[in-house]
Amino acid sequence: MSTLRLEVNGQDHILENVPDDMPLLWVLRDRLGLVGTRYGCGIAECGACTVHLGGSPVRACQVPARAAAGQPVTTIEGLAQPDGTLHPLQQAWIDHDVAQCGYCQSGQLMSAAALLARHQAPSDADIDAAMAGNLCRCGTYLRIRRAIHDAAGRRQAIET
Amino acid sequence: MSAPGVDRHRGTRSLQTIAQAVLTPPERCPGLAVARLDRRGFLQLTGLAGGGLMLAFSLRPAGAATDPAGATADRDTLAPSAYLRISTAGILIHATQPECGQGVKTAMPMIIAEELDAAWSDVEVRQSWISEADFGRQFAGGSTGIPRVWLPMRRAGAVARAMLLAAAAERWGVAVEECTTANSHVLHASSGRRAAYIALAEAAAHLPVPDPDHIPLKSREAFRLLGTRITGVDNTALVTGQPLFGSDQQLPDMLHAAYVKCPAIGGRVRSANLDVIRALPGIESAFILEGNGDLTELKPGIAILGRETWAVMQAREALEVEWDETGAARDDWAETRAQALRLAEAAGAERLAAHGDTAKALAEAATTVEALYSYAFVAHAQLEPQTCTAWYHADEGRMELWAPTQTPQRAVSNVAGLLGLDEAAITLHQLRMGGGFGRRLVNDPVCEAAAIAYRVGRPVKLQWTREDDMRHDYLRAGGFHALKGAVDPEGRAVAWQNHFITFTADGRTPVFGGHLQPTEDLGHLIANFRLERTQLPWLSPCGFWRAPGASVFAFALQGFLHELSTAAGRDHLEFLLEILGEPRWLEPDNTWALHTGRAADVLKLAAAQAGWGRPLPEGHALGLAFYFSHAAHVAQVAEVSVEDGQRIRVHEVTVACDVGQIVNLSGAENQSEGSVIDGLSAMAGQQLTHEQGRVRESNFDRYPLLRMPQAPRVRTHFIQSDWAPTGLGEPVLPPVAPAVCNAVYTACGRRIRHLPISQDGFTLV
Ligand code: FES
Ligand code: FES
Numbered sequence: 001m002s003t004l005r006l007e008v009n010g011q012d013h014i015l016e017n018v019p020d021d022m023p024l025l026w027v028l029r030d031r032l033g034l035v036g037t038r039y040g041c042g043i044a045e046c047g048a049c050t051v052h053l054g055g056s057p058v059r060a061c062q063v064p065a066r067a068a069a070g071q072p073v074t075t076i077e078g079l080a081q082p083d084g085t086l087h088p089l090q091q092a093w094i095d096h097d098v099a100q101c102g103y104c105q106s107g108q109l110m111s112a113a114a115l116l117a118r119h120q121a122p123s124d125a126d127i128d129a130a131m132a133g134n135l136c137r138c139g140t141y142l143r144i145r146r147a148i149h150d151a152a153g154r155r156q157a158i159e160t
Numbered sequence: 161m162s163a164p165g166v167d168r169h170r171g172t173r174s175l176q177t178i179a180q181a182v183l184t185p186p187e188r189c190p191g192l193a194v195a196r197l198d199r200r201g202f203l204q205l206t207g208l209a210g211g212g213l214m215l216a217f218s219l220r221p222a223g224a225a226t227d228p229a230g231a232t233a234d235r236d237t238l239a240p241s242a243y244l245r246i247s248t249a250g251i252l253i254h255a256t257q258p259e260c261g262q263g264v265k266t267a268m269p270m271i272i273a274e275e276l277d278a279a280w281s282d283v284e285v286r287q288s289w290i291s292e293a294d295f296g297r298q299f300a301g302g303s304t305g306i307p308r309v310w311l312p313m314r315r316a317g318a319v320a321r322a323m324l325l326a327a328a329a330e331r332w333g334v335a336v337e338e339c340t341t342a343n344s345h346v347l348h349a350s351s352g353r354r355a356a357y358i359a360l361a362e363a364a365a366h367l368p369v370p371d372p373d374h375i376p377l378k379s380r381e382a383f384r385l386l387g388t389r390i391t392g393v394d395n396t397a398l399v400t401g402q403p404l405f406g407s408d409q410q411l412p413d414m415l416h417a418a419y420v421k422c423p424a425i426g427g428r429v430r431s432a433n434l435d436v437i438r439a440l441p442g443i444e445s446a447f448i449l450e451g452n453g454d455l456t457e458l459k460p461g462i463a464i465l466g467r468e469t470w471a472v473m474q475a476r477e478a479l480e481v482e483w484d485e486t487g488a489a490r491d492d493w494a495e496t497r498a499q500a501l502r503l504a505e506a507a508g509a510e511r512l513a514a515h516g517d518t519a520k521a522l523a524e525a526a527t528t529v530e531a532l533y534s535y536a537f538v539a540h541a542q543l544e545p546q547t548c549t550a551w552y553h554a555d556e557g558r559m560e561l562w563a564p565t566q567t568p569q570r571a572v573s574n575v576a577g578l579l580g581l582d583e584a585a586i587t588l589h590q591l592r593m594g595g596g597f598g599r600r601l602v603n604d605p606v607c608e609a610a611a612i613a614y615r616v617g618r619p620v621k622l623q624w625t626r627e628d629d630m631r632h633d634y635l636r637a638g639g640f641h642a643l644k645g646a647v648d649p650e651g652r653a654v655a656w657q658n659h660f661i662t663f664t665a666d667g668r669t670p671v672f673g674g675h676l677q678p679t680e681d682l683g684h685l686i687a688n689f690r691l692e693r694t695q696l697p698w699l700s701p702c703g704f705w706r707a708p709g710a711s712v713f714a715f716a717l718q719g720f721l722h723e724l725s726t727a728a729g730r731d732h733l734e735f736l737l738e739i740l741g742e743p744r745w746l747e748p749d750n751t752w753a754l755h756t757g758r759a760a761d762v763l764k765l766a767a768a769q770a771g772w773g774r775p776l777p778e779g780h781a782l783g784l785a786f787y788f789s790h791a792a793h794v795a796q797v798a799e800v801s802v803e804d805g806q807r808i809r810v811h812e813v814t815v816a817c818d819v820g821q822i823v824n825l826s827g828a829e830n831q832s833e834g835s836v837i838d839g840l841s842a843m844a845g846q847q848l849t850h851e852q853g854r855v856r857e858s859n860f861d862r863y864p865l866l867r868m869p870q871a872p873r874v875r876t877h878f879i880q881s882d883w884a885p886t887g888l889g890e891p892v893l894p895p896v897a898p899a900v901c902n903a904v905y906t907a908c909g910r911r912i913r914h915l916p917i918s919q920d921g922f923t924l925v
Contacts, residue, residue, distance in 0.1 A: 019441070019470065026470040030416070035408040036401020038594070039469075040543050041626045045860035048543060076401030090399040097391040097826040100834055101261030102398040103405060103543045103594030128869040135860065137543045137595050138261050139837030141871040143830065 004069045008032060009078025015065070024068045025049045025060035028075060036076040036106045040135070047134030050107035051075045057114040059133075076106035079113060089113055092151035100138035108134050112148050121152050243288065243295075244272055244316055246324075246361040251278050251344065254288035257309075258300040258566055259394070260596030261834075262889040263827030266392045268309055270824055274385045275317030275378060277341040278357065285393045290568040290588045298590075300566040301601050301704070303790040303887025306823055310884050315372040320364075322375060327364035328355050380821065380882060387880065389826035394592065404592040406564030409549040411619035415444055416469045418476055419608045419622060421461040423631055424853030425700045427488035428460040432481040437464060440478060442471025449611055455701050457574055457607040459632075465616065469623055489699035489853035493537065493638070496696060500661045504532050504642035508659040508692025513678035516688030518644075521655035525646030528655075529727045533716035535915035536847030537638040539630050539855075540705060541863060544594020546605035546624040550613035559586045559614070563606045564593035571603040575610040597838075598704030602634050627858040634703025635848060637663055637673035641716040645683070651728035653739055656683030657690045658717075663698035670695055671702035673709050679746060679753070680709070680789075681717055685739050700850060706838065707890035710789035714894035715843075715901070715915055718785040722902040723911065732784050732902070733767050754788040758818050761879060762786065762795040766816035769877050770797035777801075780811065783903025785895040792891035793818040796836075798872075798899040802908040807925045808917075810840060810872040810900055815892055817876065820883030831888045832876040839896030841866035845918040870924045 004015045008028070015031055028034040028051070040048030042061045049060040054071035079087045086094075089112050099105050108131065115122055115130035122130070127148050136144070245252040253269035269285045272278075290298055297308070321341055328346035329336040332353055340347050344357045397404055422428065429448050437446040443466045451460035462481065466472040522528055549562040559581055565571045568588050576583045593600055609622040624632075640661035648654045658681055662674035670693075678684050678691050705711060725735035743757025763786050767773075772782060779801045786795040797814045813836045822828045845864045848855050857863040876892075901912040904922075914920060 019474070021474075022468075022470045026468060030468040030470070033410055034401075035403045035410065038405070038543075039407065039545070039623075041860050042473075043626075043859055043861060046543065076399075080400060086396075086399070093399045094391055094395045097389065097395065097830060099261075099392060099395060099398050100263070100830055101543070101593060101595045102394065105398055106401045109399060131868045133867075135543065135865045135867065137541060137597075137838070137841075137865060139834035139841070139866070139871070140830065141837060141866075141868040142833050142874060144868070 002066065004065060006065065006069055006073060007071075008034065008073045009075060010072070010082070018065050020064065020066055022065050023061050024051070024053075024063045024065045024073070027065040028060060034075050034077050038103060038106055040104070040107075045135070046104070046107070047111060048104050048107040050110040050134065052110060052114060055114070055117065057111050074110075076110060079109060087113060088151040088155050089116065089147065092147040092154070096143050096147040096150065098140050098143040098147050100140055104134060104136045104138075108136065108144055112144070112151075115148070116152055116155070119152075120156060122148065244276070244320055246320065246357055246364075248358050248361070250284055250358060251276075251282050252284045252286060255285050255393075256288045256295045256298055257305050258298065258568060258590055258593065258596075259287070260300050260564075260566060260593035260600065262300060262305065262596075262831065263392060263824060264300065264305045265394065266390060267306060267823040267827055268313060269393070270385055270390060271310065271313040272317040274383055275314045276321050277344070279343040280385055280390060282344045287590055290572065290590055292569050298568055299570070300596060301598065303792070303890045306885050306887055307791070314377050315375055318375045318377055319370055319372050322370050323364040323367050324357050324360050326367050327360045331355070331360070331363060387822050387825055390824050391826065405544055405594050406549070406562065406591045407544055407547040407594070407621075407623060409562045409591070409621060411549065411551060414549070414619040414621055415465045415467065415616065416472050417609070417612050417620050417622045418464045418472045418625070418628075419449075419461045419612065420464065420476060420479060420481065421459050421628075421632060422483045422485065422488060423855070424483070424485050424488040424490065425455065425459070425632070427483040427485040429462060430482040430484040432462050432479060434462070437475050437479055440471070440475045442466045442468055443475050445616065446475070447615065452578055456602050456604060456634075457578055458611055459604065461608070463612045463615075465612070465620065473625070485853070489850075491698055491700050491850040491853050493849040493851070496698070497534070500534070500640045500696060501532070503661055503694050503696075504640055504659060508661075509694040510692065512660075512676070512691040512693050513684065514690040515684075516655070518655050518657050518688040518690040521688035522644055522646050522657065525654060526649045527727050528644065528646045529720075529723050530642075530644050531720055531723055531911070531913055533641045533643065533719060533913045535638055535712045535715060536919075537850070538636045538705065538842055538846045539633040539848055539857075539863065540595075540597045540599035541630065541846075541860075541865065542593070542595025542597050542599055545626050545629040547622060548605045548609035549619065549621040550606075550609040551619040552610075552613045552617055554617045557581070557585055559610060561586065561588045561606060561610060562591055563588055563603075564591045564600060565603055565606055566593070566596045566598075566600040567603060571606045574603045574607055578607050579610060579614050597706045598708065599633065601704050604632070626860070630848070630858045630863060631855045634672075634701050636705030636708070636711065637671050637698075637702040639663075639674065639712060641720075643716065643720045645720060645724045647724055647728040651730045651735075653686045653724055653728075653735070655688040656681075656686040657692075658683060659692045659694065661694045661696065663702070664695040665697075665699055665701070667697070671698060672704060673702050673712070675709060676713060680713060682721065682739060683717065685741065700853065700855075706835075707789055707893045710787060710891070710894040711839070711842070712915070714785065714787040715897040718787065718895065718898035719901055719911075719913065722783070722898070722905065726905070731773075733763060733772055736763060736784070736786060752791050755793070758793040758879075759786060759788060759795075762793045762816040762818050765877055765879060766795035766797045766814050769816065769875065770799065770812075770814035772797060779907065781903045781907035783899045783901065783906060785898035785902060787891070787894040789894055790891045791819070791886040792888065794891050794895055796895040796899040798896070798903045800900060800903040800907055802904055802910075803925075805908050805910055806921050807923055808900070808904055809925050810870075812873040812875065813896065813899065815874065815876040816879070817888075817892060818879040818881065818883070819888050819891070820881055820885045822878050822880055823885055828878065828888050829876050832892045833874045835890070835892035836874045836896050837866055837871050839893045840870070840872070840900065840924060843897040843900065843915055843917060844870070844924040845916045847916050847919070866924070
């Protein structure tokens, strides 16, 4: 058990009595009420729990909360701008009507956002490689691909 | 909650009740746009406090007597099925059916908005409460959602529109015929006047309600919203991570619970180290529940409650249980499979249907083909593991449930029966489901959460682990088909014999998914036909898995049809069209049945769109399959290539589909793409292999779902016709596996006859 200081979506939290092996996933969901990060497998197979740790995508079910201390954590609740302006990917997800049940989509968006942060204009192969760790039982992969291309295009259009 | 042990017949009966509710189409015939699904609606008008128009409209079975006093005996008669509410606050449509990703929360309100002539951006959609009295039947299953509400919803919109028109005409002192509507407004062209619906609602509420049975409905050409692509109403909430799902519920002072059951279904708790568990950090209590003897409600198990999910998960690791497995399932897939393969060589135990003289035709035919097809048991693996939140308010004797369920009304009656509560004392809040696929037709997690909460009197969130979910599923049944067929010297199919080996839990009726109707086997269109059945014992419960039955029968039957056409040296498309014959309904008076003309049309469309017969890149081949289920006619062409005779790449799947009028084109295309990917996923590597009654696969490491790099292009073509819409959540899945496997044969000469294909060393790349 230890006391942790966690920075999540730009906010500092002091957390008491955190078991040493308690995954970040359950700290986010049960302690901070950030339930947009979801549990699907608990063994790093599905990606439903994907968040950014220091800007890189990680499986929150595998990272002990302790190991996240000292690096900024971003969850789906923090993907939009603080003023509510959606991330281009979120807008593309809406425009392309990507979701079916939607349960996997927080994780999909966080993986995609990490990809776009590295790649201005990812190819299909880049997208496949970055997204292969995120399962969608409803089978929305084709729309996810399209939405990522679209969001990348929009962002470039804004920047150039 | 007494009756320890398991009453298998009771579990079977419960599933049968669900089957009746879900798999039986509401009117059996939702075919013609203005016939058969013609449930008569009637409307109740309620003035709203503050002024406004609220229409509650109800379903009445076709032909039921109309009692002007409203005092009809049938409970269904007066049950309104949805609410449309227009006031100065806006236009609100209640989505009444559970949402599991099939898109009904968006599609159903679109139907009302279309006839109302409301601008979609003016419509607010809210999930309704659960009440049979207010809304009629509420459930998601059997692809019946849209066909059930198509006409009543259209009429509701049209009636409201007529009243708003009348109100405007009265206000302006003009003839109603001179007024029109568009974008939530009534217009009077010659004077240029225009009034918003929300400003007319109060006046409209004082007018008589026109007879919905005679209200004119729009012609298809006049649709502005239906058939277009509308993004889902929850999408903004979804992409920002809002708490929409069952597992997202948080209540003050809430406990987190696990419920640990015997890994062999039907086992009971003999003893457990509960004192050790209770003393663990973060744990509040642990106790045994006996179960109520119904495998679809409460199985025996151990509840562990703690302040956080992680504490509970950790406590489980320390749990030691001695199970009493008397009467528990001992199912063993390897043994069962070996037994089935032996039985497949002999005649079936019973004959389900026969015509002509199949034995003679097979003996005399120029060319005969024999093959054994099989498919393994599979799990649902919806991405959100089972969960439910419950709060028993002991002082008021009231139970509150937050449940992601496909059958909310049934969940209420399950819990009422289980705990001896009045149904009126139970409130169920319908939550979005992280996938359903038929798993959430059964309410065991709701019963468990309720039984646990009943004991502790505090809010409790029950969260299954992925392992719980895969080990305690209601399986898609495995099965075997020993098939024989013959073609004559002209290459026409002349004989078809199907010995179907399935499973039974009670020794009498087949498990769910083990019902093969003779009409479902296209072989029954061949002159000499015989369908036999043998049932093997299997105790682990089976249930409804997306397109029950069809999802696997299609693989065997459509694969074998291709074997026959290949043996005859025929083009597969031409061979299938010849078997279908003249355009006709296969069951007279049943427009829920297969129509050979609609079947031929989707086959031809799929073939044309995929370029059937065109020159292909080296190593590529096309495969074709057709299947009819859930009143939908679907054909698919898969383009594949095969490396090293084993590594299959599916390049593209072309889907042609006739489900009548499309409601939301975006949702429809999404269902089609998802069904193709789901079908490939199950085909590629999914199977549950039981050993001593225990499922060996318990998570995605050994039970793979398809990943993005394996997903092919999918192109969907709908034949949009005047037929009333039928459901699209399931019927695109069945033809996927046979289309791909037929293409693999054409590409490399290897015939795939067993699902998953990984058993024979095939992989999808
Ligand atoms: S829950 Fe973390 S990867 Fe599945
Ligand atoms: S949308 Fe349902 S799991 Fe991805």
